[in-house]
Amino acid sequence: MENIFFNSVYSNFEQTLISLLLFVALSGIIIYVIYFVLSKLLFKKSKQRKEISLRLAFLWSLFGFFIFYNTYVFIFLYKIGVDNLNFASGLLYLGLLPQIFIYVALIVFFFIKRHTLKKIINVNSLN
Amino acid sequence: MATPTILIGLGSTGLHVLQEVQKFYYDTYRTANKPDNTEYLYIETNESEKPKSTPIGNNIHRVFINLEDIGEMVEFIKKSCNNPTWLPDSKIVINSGEGAGGMRSCGRLALWGKHHQGNNFTNTYDAIHGAYSRVENIANNDEEKSKTTVFITGSLTGGTGSGTFIDIAYIVRDIIPNIKNLYGLFLIPNRPKNLFGEEVRLGNTYGAFKDLEHFNKIETVYNEKWPSGYLKNFEVPPFQLVQFISRDYQDGSPAISSLGGLIKMAGMFLFLNIAGIYEKRANRLVDGFGNSRIGKYGTFGLSAIQFPKDQIQEFISVESSIELIKRLINNSNYYSGGQERGINRASIKQEISVVWDKILERAFSSLNVVKNDLLIEIEKDVLRINRNEIKGSSIDYIISMFTSERNDNFYALVSNNYNSSARNQIIDEIYNVVDTSLQSTQSLYYTKYVLEDITEAIERTLNYWKSFGLSSQPKNWDNELRKLALNTSQKTYKSILEQNNVLKDRLFTIFELLKIHHSIKPLIDIVKHIKETDTKLKGTTHILPKINFFNEVIKKCNALVTSNSAEEDSKKPTTVANAQINFPDRLKEIETDIKDTTLPIQRVFPSNSFEQECKNASNNFKQTYGAVRSMSEIIEAGNLLEYLTDKSNKKFSDEIYVDFLREFRIKSSNCVEDYDVSDFLKHNVIKCLMTAKKAISPFLRIKKVLDPDPNIPRFIIGSRETSIKETIESFTNAQTPFAYFPNHPDNICVLPDLKNILFFYDEKGNFDIVRQLEYIELLKESYEKLPDNIEDPTMTQERWNNGRNAYLTKHI
Numbered sequence: 059m060e061n062i063f064f065n066s067v068y069s070n071f072e073q074t075l076i077s078l079l080l081f082v083a084l085s086g087i088i089i090y091v092i093y094f095v096l097s098k099l100l101f102k103k104s105k106q107r108k109e110i111s112l113r114l115a116f117l118w119s120l121f122g123f124f125i126f127y128n129t130y131v132f133i134f135l136y137k138i139g140v141d142n143l144n145f146a147s148g149l150l151y152l153g154l155l156p157q158i159f160i161y162v163a164l165i166v167f168f169f170i171k172r173h174t175l176k177k178i179i180n181v182n183s184l185n
Numbered sequence: 186m187a188t189p190t191i192l193i194g195l196g197s198t199g200l201h202v203l204q205e206v207q208k209f210y211y212d213t214y215r216t217a218n219k220p221d222n223t224e225y226l227y228i229e230t231n232e233s234e235k236p237k238s239t240p241i242g243n244n245i246h247r248v249f250i251n252l253e254d255i256g257e258m259v260e261f262i263k264k265s266c267n268n269p270t271w272l273p274d275s276k277i278v279i280n281s282g283e284g285a286g287g288m289r290s291c292g293r294l295a296l297w298g299k300h301h302q303g304n305n306f307t308n309t310y311d312a313i314h315g316a317y318s319r320v321e322n323i324a325n326n327d328e329e330k331s332k333t334t335v336f337i338t339g340s341l342t343g344g345t346g347s348g349t350f351i352d353i354a355y356i357v358r359d360i361i362p363n364i365k366n367l368y369g370l371f372l373i374p375n376r377p378k379n380l381f382g383e384e385v386r387l388g389n390t391y392g393a394f395k396d397l398e399h400f401n402k403i404e405t406v407y408n409e410k411w412p413s414g415y416l417k418n419f420e421v422p423p424f425q426l427v428q429f430i431s432r433d434y435q436d437g438s439p440a441i442s443s444l445g446g447l448i449k450m451a452g453m454f455l456f457l458n459i460a461g462i463y464e465k466r467a468n469r470l471v472d473g474f475g476n477s478r479i480g481k482y483g484t485f486g487l488s489a490i491q492f493p494k495d496q497i498q499e500f501i502s503v504e505s506s507i508e509l510i511k512r513l514i515n516n517s518n519y520y521s522g523g524q525e526r527g528i529n530r531a532s533i534k535q536e537i538s539v540v541w542d543k544i545l546e547r548a549f550s551s552l553n554v555v556k557n558d559l560l561i562e563i564e565k566d567v568l569r570i571n572r573n574e575i576k577g578s579s580i581d582y583i584i585s586m587f588t589s590e591r592n593d594n595f596y597a598l599v600s601n602n603y604n605s606s607a608r609n610q611i612i613d614e615i616y617n618v619v620d621t622s623l624q625s626t627q628s629l630y631y632t633k634y635v636l637e638d639i640t641e642a643i644e645r646t647l648n649y650w651k652s653f654g655l656s657s658q659p660k661n662w663d664n665e666l667r668k669l670a671l672n673t674s675q676k677t678y679k680s681i682l683e684q685n686n687v688l689k690d691r692l693f694t695i696f697e698l699l700k701i702h703h704s705i706k707p708l709i710d711i712v713k714h715i716k717e718t719d720t721k722l723k724g725t726t727h728i729l730p731k732i733n734f735f736n737e738v739i740k741k742c743n744a745l746v747t748s749n750s751a752e753e754d755s756k757k758p759t760t761v762a763n764a765q766i767n768f769p770d771r772l773k774e775i776e777t778d779i780k781d782t783t784l785p786i787q788r789v790f791p792s793n794s795f796e797q798e799c800k801n802a803s804n805n806f807k808q809t810y811g812a813v814r815s816m817s818e819i820i821e822a823g824n825l826l827e828y829l830t831d832k833s834n835k836k837f838s839d840e841i842y843v844d845f846l847r848e849f850r851i852k853s854s855n856c857v858e859d860y861d862v863s864d865f866l867k868h869n870v871i872k873c874l875m876t877a878k879k880a881i882s883p884f885l886r887i888k889k890v891l892d893p894d895p896n897i898p899r900f901i902i903g904s905r906e907t908s909i910k911e912t913i914e915s916f917t918n919a920q921t922p923f924a925y926f927p928n929h930p931d932n933i934c935v936l937p938d939l940k941n942i943l944f945f946y947d948e949k950g951n952f953d954i955v956r957q958l959e960y961i962e963l964l965k966e967s968y969e970k971l972p973d974n975i976e977d978p979t980m981t982q983e984r985w986n987n988g989r990n991a992y993l994t995k996h997i
Binding site for chain 1: 683
């Protein structure tokens with residue numbers, strides 16, 4: 059397990075793909091758990107439509123997960139040691155592909171969701 | 186107790202004289218407009234003439250003799266009164282103008298007439314009979330004193346007075362067989378500079394003189410079949426004594442400048458009679474008649490030294506009224522909590538926007554409950570849908586909950602609830618906002634802005650709703666509902682177990698939109714009502730005010746504080762009937778009256794100036810009631826919006842004029858101290874002597890020298906015997922002694938309540954008006970000769986003479 063989460067060395071494509079899928083699945087689960095909890099806790103007294111409250115709770119979940127993920131990245135880099143990373147090598151990026159993918163995807167996903175919510179709130183909509 | 190008295194005014198002048206009597210009585214006694222055993226009655230052909238009130242109301246009873254359908258009236262008189270010879274042809278009297286139109290026969294016709302709107306003769310007879318019953322019922326142990334005296338007054342220049350005065354006298358004699366005295370007091374024209382434009386007035390007067398002379402003859406019998414069906418024969422003359430007064434003075438002094446001044450003097454004379462001089466006069470007159478020292482015609486001179494307390498009170502009342510109206514229509518400032526503040530339109534807009542949101546919120550909340558709480562019902566439906574306890578698809582179920590096509594669903598419930606309560610609630614709340622604004626600011630502009638901003642807020646709301654496709658049409662609603670229902674099945678948030686909450690929220694939203702759908706039409710109606718003039722929306726108790734209502738009220742208030750009369754008009758007596766009644770003109774009238782040197786009334790002031798007295802009174806008023814005028818001084822704890830609405834449904838200007846003056850007059854009554862004019866007299870004997878001498882010259886130019894006669898009433902009238910005696914003494918001891926009023930009980934008349942004034946009264950008689958009036962030839966010429974300058978081709982000599990005759994067809 060440690061090999062999957064704290065390994066920066068590229069071995070083969072299959073291994074990387076497995077890692078990527080695992081990262082995506084785990085991120086999904088964690089985000090869902092946070093979202094589930096936050097959907098019960100946040101905006102209880104809000105006069106917003108429930109759907110907006112839930113979408114907002116989802117954004118908070120993404121943000122919460124982002125904090126959590128940054129903590130993981132910090133520990134990951136600390137363990138490996140920044141000096142051991144060869145940023146000029148393409149293999150490094152192949153080895154860190156799952157982490158990088160989640161990082162970027164999370165940010166992109168957040169802004170997409172934020173934009174959708176903004177649209178729902180601003181556009182004259184009945185629901 | 187004084188003699189029971191009935192004062193009957195004929196025509197507009199008769200009304201104005203009675204108004205002066207009522208005003209003098211109120212000014213003197215403050216608690217009543219007349220003594221208990223006195224009645225005021227006036228008979229008028231002009232519908233627009235109505236009596237003016239004093240601060241405590243009006244006691245002048247009006248008898249309107251309607252000239253509505255002249256043809257019908259002529260036919261009626263022809264049939265029921267043996268076609269009397271005086272009866273004019275209906276073609277002649279039709280279109281004679283407002284009232285009797287200056288035609289004597291028309292005035293008499295109006296009295297005798299009957300038409301579909303009523304019987305003028307019966308109405309007049311009943312009104313006089315009613316007045317007699319009222320004065321007769323006042324208990325009096327002295328049999329002689331319990332007999333009624335009647336004064337008939339008016340002008341002989343117009344149609345009503347000169348056409349009816351003899352008939353009215355005989356009607357009075359018919360109703361009161363044991364009448365004590367029947368007097369006439371008639372105003373006649375002064376000597377004209379030329380005849381141009383005066384011919385009708387002068388001709389009518391001459392015709393009336395001749396009629397009166399005829400009925401005063403011993404051999405004449407009044408023999409008429411009245412419209413009531415009774416044949417009446419009277420051998421007695423119509424009046425015991427007829428007094429004539431004009432604006433002229435016997436001694437040739439400049440004539441009284443206005444008819445209003447003469448009316449004032451006539452009013453003063455009649456007031457003095459009902460206030461107490463009548464008994465003293467009657468005692469002297471008995472001797473006078475017995476010794477043939479009076480005859481059938483008389484006149485009098487009357488002068489006074491007066492501290493015009495009433496005029497000062499009225500002046501500051503008018504000023505206060507102007508101040509208050511200006512406060513109401515101030516478009517830049519208003520008062521709140523005693524502080525003057527600027528009207529800030531932006532802040533009103535902002536405030537009203539919030540207020541409107543709350544009104545709508547409360548109205549929508551009120552729609553949630555119809556027997557049961559509808560939101561709970563919706564929640565139950567949500568559970569049913571999510572548990573799949575429904576038949577068919579959830580979308581169809583949701584549509585059936587809110588569609589306009591069923592009458593057992595939420596749509597029907599909200600619709601019924603809206604029409605029965607929410608709509609009224611919105612109207613009531615808007616009314617309350619407007620009402621509260623007006624009540625707290627007493628600013629018509631502020632309130633108008635509030636109403637305008639409410640309308641704007643409603644329009645904004647409607648536009649917002651329309652922007653996402655909602656309308657009041659049920660068909661559109663059903664289309665929109667379909668989209669909404671479809672949306673409920675998407676993204677149900679079941680994964681995080683929020684499907685119930687989400688669906689509940691979505692159905693609540695549909696429910697809110699349903700309320701909006703039902704609100705659109707009523708809100709459009711509300712906006713229409715506020716902005717347009719012809720719609721009418723009523724809440725639970727009140728009709729919603731309109732912007733136009735405030736515009737109208739502002740306009741009318743503006744007219745009340747804007748002078749619009751020419752200088753000449755200000756000399757005319759103001760009546761409520763005057764269309765453009767306003768306060769500044771009344772101020773001018775008071776000042777003109779005070780400064781009128783042609784009136785035989787000398788105005789005296791402790792500070793030597795009317796302006797200073799007004800200033801002092803105004804300061805006293807402000808010290809007592811505060812510096813800023815408020816509507817609470819007029820309506821006390823009453824509601825201002827209701828008050829203004831009520832007044833605008835009536836004659837707004839007249840009503841406001843009367844109300845404001847009445848209330849401020851009552852309040853200002855303690856702000857002016859009484860002033861004993863005898864104090865002034867002690868230090869200004871020569872000046873006062875001049876005034877007293879004016880009374881010796883009667884208001885009539887008679888060719889004969891009218892010497893003083895001990896049998897004819899002549900006295901000084903004041904509140905204290907000692908001060909009258911002191912006055913007589915001062916006059917006797919003056920540099921040029923004046924002993925016209927001897928120190929004898931017959932020449933002293935004490936009326937204890939008569940503060941601030943001292944009267945000098947000198948009656949004259951024993952002359953022949955038809956032969957001894959100085960300008961009788963001018964009257965005769967006007968009567969006999971058709972004026973050269975009349976352009977009307979239908980006016981013939983015969984028609985001219987017919988118009989001047991009412992009792993006898995020819996005097997020539």
